[in-house]
Amino acid sequence: HLNFFYREKRPVLRDLSVSIKKGQMTAIVGPTGTGKTTLVHLLMRFYDCPPGSILVDGADIRDFKLNSWVERTAFVSQDPMLFNDTLRANIIYGLNRPVTDGEIMDAARKARLEDVILKLPEGLDTVIGERGAMLSGGEKQRVSITRAFLKDAEILILDEATSALDTKTERSIQQAIDEMGKKRTVIVIAHRLSTVVNADKVVVIEGGCVVEQGTLKTLLDQKGKFYEYWEAQKQRVQNFLEEQTAVTIP
Numbered sequence: 001h002l003n004f005f006y007r008e009k010r011p012v013l014r015d016l017s018v019s020i021k022k023g024q025m026t027a028i029v030g031p032t033g034t035g036k037t038t039l040v041h042l043l044m045r046f047y048d049c050p051p052g053s054i055l056v057d058g059a060d061i062r063d064f065k066l067n068s069w070v071e072r073t074a075f076v077s078q079d080p081m082l083f084n085d086t087l088r089a090n091i092i093y094g095l096n097r098p099v100t101d102g103e104i105m106d107a108a109r110k111a112r113l114e115d116v117i118l119k120l121p122e123g124l125d126t127v128i129g130e131r132g133a134m135l136s137g138g139e140k141q142r143v144s145i146t147r148a149f150l151k152d153a154e155i156l157i158l159d160e161a162t163s164a165l166d167t168k169t170e171r172s173i174q175q176a177i178d179e180m181g182k183k184r185t186v187i188v189i190a191h192r193l194s195t196v197v198n199a200d201k202v203v204v205i206e207g208g209c210v211v212e213q214g215t216l217k218t219l220l221d222q223k224g225k226f227y228e229y230w231e232a233q234k235q236r237v238q239n240f241l242e243e244q245t246a247v248t249i250p
Contacts (some may be wrong), residue, residue, distance in 0.1 A: 002053040004038060012038045014208045020201075025186040027196035028227060030205035036189045040159045041207075043187065044075055074153040076177075078160035082132030082142035087117065088124040090132070091146050099150060107149035111176045113142040138173065145176050156181060159189045172193065195235045202226060 011054060013035045020026045025171045028036050054061040061069070067097040082090050089106075092099045101124060108114045116139050120126040128134045132143065141161060148156060157175065170192065177186075178198060190196045202219055204212040204226045213222050219226040 002039075002042075002049060004035075004042060004047075004049060004053075006038075012208050013042075016205070016208065016210055018203050018210060018213065020185065020187060022185050023183060024200040025181055025188060025198060026201045026203060027188045027199035028203045028205060029190050029193065029196060029226065030190070034205050035208040036205055037159055040075075040157055040189055043157060044073065045069060070236070072153055073155045073157060074148035074151045076144045076148055076156070076158045076161045077143070080132070080140045082140060082143065083127060084130045085127060086125050087120065087128050087143070089125075090128060090143055092150065093147065095147075095150060101152065104146070107146045108142075110149050110179055111142045111145040112172045113139070113146050116142065138170075141173055142176070145173065145180065149180055153239075154184060156184050156186045157189075158187070158195075160191055161188075163196075193230055204229075225238050 002013055002016040003011055005011050011226055016035075016039070018026075018028075028039065030036055038047075041047055042054060045061065048062055050104065051062060052060055083093070088101075088104065091104055104124065105114060105117070116135070117123055120134075121230075125135070135143065140194045145161075161173065170244070174195065177188075177195075188195055188199065196202055197216065199216060201213065202216055203210055204219070204224075206225065212219055212222065212226055214222075220230060
């Protein structure tokens with residue numbers, strides 16, 4: 001029953017109730033401006049929710065020490081924060097432990113970033129410019145995913161991580177995300193529904209409220225809101241899947 005306001009009398013999230021199981025992928029979908037990113041920001045504790053609104057194993061999320069919570073979560077956003085520094089410094093940013101180049105390259109390999117590093121003039125020592133100006137959008141995302149692999153957190157939160165990418169780059173990044181999501185609790189905020197095909201649970205939010213939730217098949221069979229979104233993107237999702245598994249969409 002989560003309610004959240006940025007301004008008084010203008011609720012962004014209204015009586016929202018969702019259960020997310022450990023070790024599963026939960027996808028949250030819905031129109032732009034419906035509160036999906038706000039929910040992520042509350043989960044990351046960029047803002048504090050009302051007391052007793054978000055529980056982790058039955059405990060109020062506000063009762064956890066912030067450092068303890070942040071150590072157990074990895075966040076990949078649609079606009080990665082990169083600095084005018086070396087690629088190495090950008091990748092290990094925020095880690096509170098020594099990291100070897102071998103560890104970085106192993107994580108980069110999983111994140112499909114290794115080829116990019118090998119092509120840069122000075123490899124990991126290449127200065128990538130303000131906000132990563134030397135890198136493409138997809139390469140920036142892969143830097144962010146490499147960070148998440150290195151962090152090896154229990155909870156992975158992805159906010160529209162592939163929304164601005166072309167299909168080929170999206171497919172490469174999705175493969176990295178699928179690999180990173182093994183044995184982790186994954187929360188995916190998705191605009192492109194190709195991102196949610198492997199989700200254990202799909203939650204549909206409109207107007208700050210949950211309007212549907214269930215498995216992908218259940219929601220398609222119901223032919224409600226999610227089915228409308230699916231039909232609108234059906235050809236794109238079909239093309240995405242055919243590149244990998246030749247799956248036919250019902």
